[in-house]
Amino acid sequence: MSFLAPLLLGLGIAAGAVVVGLHLITTRRPPPAPLPTARFVPVSEARAVSRASRPTDLLLLALRVLAVVLIGAAFARPVLDAAGPAVRSVVLLDVSGAVADPAAARDTALARLTPGGVLVVFDTAALEVGPDFAIVSDSVEGAEARGALSPALLLGMRAATRIARGADSVRLVVVSPITQLAEDAATRAIRAGWPGGIELVRVAARADTARAGGISLRTDLADDPLAPAVARLTDARGTEKVRITRSPPGRADSAWVRGGDRVLVHWPIEPDAEVAADALFVPGPDAATLVAPLARLPLGERASVMRAQVLVRWRDGAPAVTQERVGEGCLRRAAIGLPAAGDLTLRPAFDALLSQLTAPCAGRHAPPVADDSLGWLRGPSDAAAPAVALASAAPVDSAAALWLLAAALLALAAEWAMRRRNR
Amino acid sequence: MAVGPYGALLDAVRGVRWPARRRVPGGSPGVHQARTRGVAPEFAEYRPYRQGDDPRRIDWKLLARSDRAFIRLAPDHAVLGTTFVVDASASMDFPRGRDGKWALARRLTVALAAVAHASADPVGLLVGTAAGPRRLEARTRAGVVAELARTLDAVVPEGSASLAPLVALSRERCVVITDCLGDIDATRAALARHHARGGEAHLLHLVAREELEPGERSILAVDPEDPACERPLVEETRDEYRQRFAAWRAKLARAALADGIRYLEVRDDALPETLVRRIASTAVHEPSA
Incomplete structure (x- = not known):
């Protein structure tokens, strides 16, 4: 686990120590004792600051310290880092009708998926799936005729920033024939937002079987x-x-x-x-x-x-x-x-x-792009993107913070109830 | 004389004499110089013979020389009845767990009574208790000191007690033994009146060591005679408490001195035999032992 604002956690722990110290220096009613000359004692509030060698009301003290530390931890925004290898992969698998052998393409993609990695399937839209997702029938009924890189890259980059915590780097892999229809006007701009190389795994493209008629x-x-x-x-x-x-x-x-x-x-x-x-x-x-x-x-x-x-x-x-x-x-x-x-x-x-x-039922398939013209997509090198560059750019939600705040509120409620009972 | 635990104390004060501070009224023969003139061999003065005087007291030699009749007068000695007025209120039972003010009050009373009784003075006792005074008439008989000791040992200090009315019941020498935390103003006024009437007034102010130095522990001080009086005795209030208490004691001492009362402040850890000697001395006012 790591904290987005660890200083606040330190402040919470320091506040807990202050609470313990205050419990040792208590303001409470001193014990009564007979003194015949009590009339000469100045009139004041019947409470005295006394030093205790060890705090009383240990349960009350524990609740107060717990509440303070939990509040500090909540504001420190803990994030659970997923355990896994130093290099994690995000695999973008083309499942459009442009892929000649979807099953083979799937096996290729799964082979490149690392523990803690993410699999994104795409045609004209992208979707994050588990490794056991079902390929749509290779008769491509219902499948789009082209695989669009723009939505796939966007979703893949978002997933990469999410899994970057706890890893050294994240590798982006595209498993697709990458046809002439894969790129649109936004693709290159989206690609520029990825701070590393992209591994391209070209699979066989479906030939356009359209016959003139x-x-x-x-x-x-x-x-x-x-x-x-x-x-x-x-x-x-x-x-x-x-x-x-x-x-x-x-x-x-x-x-x-x-x-x-x-x-x-x-x-x-x-x-x-x-x-x-x-x-x-x-x-x-x-x-x-x-x-x-x-x-x-x-x-x-x-x-x-x-x-x-x-x-x-x-x-x-x-x-x-x-x-x-x-x-x-x-x-x-x-x-x-x-x-x-x-x-x-x-x-x-x-x-x-x-x-x-009037195109054939399977749609019209564009030919694959030449490999030497995909340098813009591959990048200067196929090195994985460093996790630091990804993690710092992404807004991270700390789901645990809300739970910690709720726990702190529970502790405060219990402390209030105990004080009322002891009054 | 069987006086139980007071044996060593009585031995220590054996031989101590407690003379009267002024001429005592005439009465039973005693050791204290009386205001009256008697027929003792010791010559004091001549007085012209008046009708009714005993002719045997005429100094015949002076008559022969002066042709006038004078009778010889000599100083008289009488007893000085002593009453001990002892405060048995709850504040005297402090501190608990050791011999405090009440134990010292008993010892002083018994020791002084023994000293006075040794001079053939009648000694009596008035104990101010919450249930009313316990009275032992002043007597000179042999067992009065033991009886006085038994009476005191049977008393348990508790509640509040008024001492001022008891002063009026006392003999010529009135010794009030108290911590002055009750009706002290009225008691002091009664002692002043007693002194003005020619009596001898003593005020022994008992103070516990813990009252002078209450210690460092923070407590909620509760007056045993007034439980509603609760004051926090803490670090912030301790110095002011000492100042107030000391100022009150000093004021009481000055007032008693001005009234002609023989005032002595006594700490409860002082030796009774030492105190007896000091009380019996000729000093008028002394600070605490």
Whole structure:
């Protein structure tokens, strides 16, 4: 255990010694004794300062000393240092769809986890888990297609400052294919906040199995605004791999999508839907933000939306496009109402949206970044970050302080009760 | 004379004489010079013969020489009745655990009574107790000292006692033995009146060693005759206590001297035989032993 403010603990102990001293110099009523000439003694309060060779009321003294020392210890803010090796590791494991062999990647990560270390799994978000966490099915249903370094680094650095107490240094390890989609605009700035090197363990990346194919548009509108964009994107010579239907999918559509690695997109038309300026965030290799007069359409039952994977979100985070596995294919629902007129579907951002909606079910996987271009991530050396640099930068909460204060209050309450009883 | 534990003391004061401080009233023949003139062989003065005088007292030789009748007068000696007024209040029973003021009071009384009785003076006793005075009439018979000792040994000091009324009941020589913590003002006034009437007044002020030097221990001093009087005797108050007590004793001594009372302050650890000699001496006022 260590103390964030050890001086206050010393003051508490000194105060306890003062309490003991005061008990030896007590002010109390002297013992009565007959003295016929008592009338000549000056009138004063019938209490005298007397020195005791040893304190009486030992229990009362113990309670007072305990309360004072506990208060000092509480204000000294004790922190329990976790026992463990001098070097602890924080392992960031990519569990996104970009990892070709998630089980192997997990074993690699666990092999680098030290006692007292922390395991963080990440795709587009990061989560601290125990070593026995369960890998999501390697069919990546529900898994994001890319592993983002920014949230992983943030969570990993926070965990490192927490485990730095009691260790000499903390090593940060990233187990990931590190694709072109891993870095975003904030990643390098976040990396600069780590005061040491980062060990990069490259695992195999999942190859993009997307094959070029045709995109068909089933619509009853003569001048459907999607038609020009679909025409630009489709491979007319390829077999139908993606079917966009503007009306609710029928039995034939369901049978079609189940039969192979196909994509069925239900993109309804609601001409009466209220159109307003809004924004869509489109992830993927062609990440973009589409800002346009759009309408938010209902996505369906809440339960089905909760089960589905979200591919595209509105600016407020609400799902705009969801995906569900259907047999060997997948069904995507786009709850985006397009304006009847305008050049929205001609913008590059709309192409990015349509590309995301027509990507294969497993998503589009970016290729891994070349190893020699990851120097910024690895750092000048792979040395672990010293614990001193991490511990001093982190605000540490002393959970024990509250318990010590509570114990001190209990001791004071017991002391008060005992004084009342002795009065 | 069987006087129990007082045997050694009585032996020590054997032969001590306690003369009267002034001429005693005439009366039974004794050792003290009386105010009256008697027919003793020792010549003192002549007085003209008056009708009624005993003709045998006429100095015939002077008559032959002067042709006038004178009778010879000689100094008379009489006894001096002595009453011991002893304070038996609770304050006299201090300190407990050793012979303190009460033990000294008993010894002084018995020793002085023996000295007075040895001069054929009647000795009596008045003990002021909370239950009322115990009285032993002044007598000259042989066993009066032993009886006086037995009476004192049977008394247990307790409560409060008034000594002033007892002074009025005493004989010519009144010896008050007390710690002066009771009705001392009234007692002193009574002794002053006794002295003014021609009597001999003695005031023996007994003080315990622990009252003079109460020690370093902090105590809550309680007056045994007034339990409501509780005062903390601590380091801060000890010096002032000594000053107050000493000032009061000095004032009492001066007042007694002014009243013609023979005052003697006595510490309870003083030797009784030494005190008896000092009391019987001719000094008027002496400080504590």
